[in-house]
Amino acid sequence: MRKVLNKGELQMSMNRWLFRFSSLLVMIVWWMSLGSSHVFASVTVVTPPTDLTKVIEVELNDDYFNPNVITIPLEGSTTLLLKNKGKNEHTFTVKKLGIDVVIESGKEKHITVKPKNTGTYELIC
Known part of the structure; x- marks a missing residue:
């Protein structure tokens, strides 16, 4: 049964x-303003290097290369x-x-390569 309320x-x-x-x-x-006025956040994004460069040292002498075989990975760049x-x-x-450089006696040069295909490449001195 429902009660009827008077005006008061x-x-x-x-x-x-x-x-x-x-x-x-x-x-x-x-409650919502509590969080927004007292919370501070600092976000630091650390990204790994995307282009890792491997360095291969090649000794050139008057009649040889050392090492005489060079293996260059396809991933990333390689500096010779x-x-x-x-x-x-x-x-x-x-x-x-596309490498063709002249190195003077006692000097050195850095050449960065990024091969697109696997294979065996002939070294010419």
């Missing part, structure tokens, strides 16, 4: 409902450190990789 009771019921609703809103706003230990200037040429 209805007004009091609405006031209580409005008070509870507004109190709830105040608590929600207060060419050191001329001979008495004369020396050339270092790998036609398929």
Whole structure:
């Protein structure tokens, strides 16, 4: 059975409902503002290097290369450190990789390569 409220009771019921609703809103706003006004965050993104460079030292002399076989990986770049230990200037040429340099006696050069295909490449001096 439903109770019928008179005008005064209805007004009091609405006031209580409005008070509870507004109190709830105040608590929600207060609770949400607590986190936003007191929390500070610092984010540091650490990214690994994307292009790792391997260095291979090659000694050039008047009549040899050392090492005489060079293995260059496909991943990343490879720097060839060419050191001329001979008495004369020396050339270092790998036609398929587009390398053709002259290194004077006692000097060195850095050549960075990134081969696109696997294979065996002829070294020409």
